[in-house]
Amino acid sequence: MARSSLTREQVLDTAAALVRRNGPQALTMRALAAELGTAVTSIYWHVGNRESLLDALVESTVQEMGTLRPAGRTPAARIVSVARGLRRQLRARPHLIAMVHERGLTERMFLPAQQALVHEVHAAGLRGARAAAAVRAVQFQTVGFLLVERNRERSPVQSPGEGELWTASAADDDPALARALARPTDPDRLFEDSVRALVEGLLTGPPQQGARRRTGTQERETAE
Amino acid sequence: MARSSLTREQVLDTAAALVRRNGPQALTMRALAAELGTAVTSIYWHVGNRESLLDALVESTVQEMGTLRPAGRTPAARIVSVARGLRRQLRARPHLIAMVHERGLTERMFLPAQQALVHEVHAAGLRGARAAAAVRAVQFQTVGFLLVERNRERSPVQSPGEGELWTASAADDDPALARALARPTDPDRLFEDSVRALVEGLLTGPPQQGARRRTGTQERETAE
């Protein structure tokens, strides 16, 4: 609109708007130029190329996300609340997840939450390498869940009907399990339960210290 | 090579080879045609279009993966071994993960392992909806981890140096934690620990049943 002179910010803003409206694949240099009312090549002067345009876009969107304030009475509850908050923020920007992932910035996406997690894990009594491992575990779990979940939303029906493959097998004696697996997943609940279980496992620590990893041979799984 | 007459299988095979060699983005219809020694348009007759070519590719590769044999003494150990085996199989086909994900078939990718998981979760004493939730939790955790991990491998250096952002903050009083977070993640260990912690949390069940979800207000997290 304002044709005075094109700024880098203008490019980024309308690019972001274009992505938010029609998804990342709709962000072509030509479409962006049309939206801006300039020649395609002008964009290159301000932004370099499409690659770095997306980089900048992701970076600024991640920074918009703000910090998370943990809530809950126990450290475990507060850790779960951070994960939940991150998930909510990312789900509010559905295209961002895919873009961040494609750009290889998945880790970057989690940084706002990491500080909060470090604090809570520390409050829960974990120290040093163990605390760091716990933070990373929650980090990977949360982001991974989001990726899987988004993937699932994109293609609602899987090739062989969800329950078909296994109904003939081990679950015969547990019809309730069979029915539960045949039902579509409730992602909110699954996320809640998974994170809670993981955090619980992380905070209570490894079980029966001496028994694990005793015999390496038995631990090995095989695949044909 | 054998130019007698093009088969659908030939197309799929050389397409798979091309992806394995140079990655999914190298699979263009023109490159494939060149490799096959045919006209580009012949491919369309056998396979429809690029979209369904990728579908078929992913589907057959997933089926090649074979089934997983759990190993270990306790049900928990066997569940972990299934997750570990799946991760190993998928990591042996690095391009597949991205392709499956892009195709929205992430769920499909996990089916070979699902039967084994159902069996083990059942053996651990879980029943019905609770057992199904546990299976799904491990499923999401494993696949999610792989997605994050692969993403990390693709872009080894993150924009702000990994530790930079938080060193100024909460971890001041725990230099060991700070150092651990600054070090690059050991994915094998992290995976092992995460799955083990999750499984432990799932099998021991929700803690202090009465206390959770009592007051909804306090559970809410906020973000600016």
Added chain:
DNA sequence: ACCTGAACACCGTTCAAGT
């Protein structure tokens, strides 16, 4: 310093035409 159009080397896909 900033913007432009023309041109290049790619895509996936369609379609009428061959055998």
Added chain:
DNA sequence: ACCTGAACACCGTTCAAGT
């Protein structure tokens, strides 16, 4: 039933040329 080349409508990017 199977294969073909020409053509279409797209891409991202470069570059010499303008002001």
